[in-house]
Amino acid sequence: MTTTLITGKGGTPHITSGDMGAMQAGIIGNGSYLLQGSDGSWPAVTMQDANHALIPVLNLVVEGRYARVTEAETATIESGVSGQNRNDLVCLKYTRNNQNIETAAIAVLKGKPNTGTAADPTVPSGSIHSASGTAWIPIARIPISGITPGTPVMLIKQLPPxxxxxxxxxxxxxxxxxxxxxxxxxxxxxxxxxxxxxxxxxxxxxxxxxxxxxxxxxxxxxxxxxxxxxxxxxxxxxxxxxxxxxxxxxxxxxxxxxxxxxxxxxxx
Structure with missing residues (x-):
């Protein structure tokens, strides 16, 4: 039997994250989005110091999955090199293990330094929609010129209420x-x-x-x-x-x- 009444009483637990993810993606969109904060503002990543990006409270919908940063946390940014430029990406890293347990965490993709214009690092392939073991969702870019990090640039799309x-x-x-x-x-x-x-x-x-x-x-x-x-x-x-x-x-x-x-x- 392939037809299921997802939100009907079935007598046993039967609603999965895939069910809710498919519904939310169908309503909201298949991409990844930042939701407005409770005060009506759009939260943004900032630099706490030269080696730490501060990720504020965030509400995200990524490929139908709802993820939250419930308390501000930091992500470590490796020091730059004098005379070279680099872009790092602060991401949400989604993981699914072989028992189909799903988790999410903030992680950083380090870019390749060079003396010219910095380029973003390659985001590893993987999609929640296709049941990949990992999926990386860029949230913000950290531009680093020499040893000095610049102002983070938010990359994830804003989804208005x-x-x-x-x-x-x-x-x-x-x-x-x-x-x-x-x-x-x-x-x-x-x-x-x-x-x-x-x-x-x-x-x-x-x-x-x-x-x-x-x-x-x-x-x-x-x-x-x-x-x-x-x-x-x-x-x-x-x-x-x-x-x-x-x-x-x-x-x-x-x-x-x-x-x-x-x-x-x-x-x-």
């Missing part, structure tokens, strides 16, 4: 029988798109779209404009700090047909 990814997805903010207002935001900037089916034709007429929800409201009252064909229509859009979104026609003849517009602004 889902809350950030959700912000980058277009969301419907207002919807009714007259149309929709959708939005997308990144950081403290938002852009909304108005897609409306009709408008008042009064020269100075006003209309309401609705209320933009909290989290999407501007820092200051924001104005935008829309012009119809051949100068026949013009209206102003107004987004207030309380979320009220409306429009006002700007005199002359006004088209009452469908219209669309966008506004970009700084979030409160």
């Amino acid at each position: 889902m809350s950030k990814l959700w912000d980058s997805v277009t969301q419907t903010l207002i919807t009714n029988q007259y149309g929709t207002v959708t939005g997308v935001k990144t950081g403290n900037v938002a852009q909304i798109s108005i897609d409306w089916k009709s408008a008042t034709t009064d020269s100075w007429g006003r209309g309401q779209f609705g209320t933009i929800p909290e989290g999407w409201r501007p820092a200051v009252v924001t104005h935008g404009t829309w012009s119809g064909r051949d100068g026949g229509s013009q209206r102003e859009f107004i987004l207030e700090t309380n979320g009220n979104l409306s429009y006002v026609n700007c005199g002359a003849g006004q088209n009452g047909g469908a219209f669309s517009a966008t506004m970009t602004y700084i979030l409160a």
